[in-house]
Amino acid sequence: MPSGSRSALPHPASRAGAAPSGGQLVALPVERDDAELLRRLQRGDPWAKAMLFERYGALVERIARRILGTERHTTFADVVHDAFVSAYSSVHQVSDAAALTSWMRSVAVHTACKSIRQRKARSWLSFLSPEDLPELPARGADAELREAHDRTYRLLESFPLDERVAFALRYIEGMELTEAAAAGGVSLATIKRRIARAEARFVSAARRDPVLAAWIEEGARWTP
Structure with a gap:
């Protein structure tokens, strides 16, 4: 390399490319x-x-x-x-x-x-x-699981948006309360209220659903 010249910074997504001489350039991780x-x-x-x-x-x-x-x-x-x-x-x-x-x-x-x-x-x-x-994310899942997935989201579509987001972040994504509050741009007290409302709404509706009711009863969290 000529004196004073700078090497080009490799694109982070690239792993290899053709060298000017026809050889193979391998980008080092940055x-x-x-x-x-x-x-x-x-x-x-x-x-x-x-x-x-x-x-x-x-x-x-x-x-x-x-x-x-x-x-x-x-x-x-x-x-x-x-x-x-x-x-x-x-x-x-x-x-x-x-x-x-x-x-x-x-x-x-x-x-x-x-x-x-x-x-x-x-x-x-x-x-x-x-x-x-859209294609379900759980490819290869059995029919019962796919049906529960569909019914869960059909329920969530009827929720107020703030409760739907709170429920998804807490119970589907599995975020801690502080993480969910930060992600939603709200206080810890607010996210707790939204999660509580969403949980109550979900459990009440799911227990009336012939497919989701079984999942609710089997789950330790919502078993009465």
Whole structure:
């Protein structure tokens, strides 16, 4: 390499590429701490944007799926895309690099909620067919489990949005109360109230459902 020249920073998602001589270039892993990642995100560095997606893409999609479930007309790739567009444009609001994970959870929650609101706003234009339903995340699950999954989310679709989100974060995603509060952008007291209301609503409705009633009775948490 000529003196004074700089090597190009490899894209974090790349693992190999063709060398100018026809050989194979293997990109070495690049480790950056969260503080540097945040600084470079706030500068609009393409490397930092790619790294943010690499670190948090799966988390954002998982949270979106937990909240949206079997929402019709939901393309999860679009929700994830929208979440990162929002993250890139609002990253200047983050002042503490240690809060990146919590912040990305909140971005995921906000984007999933926005997707639900948009769907409801245009629902009168929808003409749905079975082909419109998204693929269930639990591939290969037995018929009973898939049916319980569908019925759970049909119940959650009737919930007030704040309760639906609280229930999904706590009981489906399995977040601690403090994590769920941060992700929802509310106080600990508020998330506790929402979870309590959502739990009561869910148990009451599930016990009237012929499929979910059995799951409720078998589960130690909701067994009377």
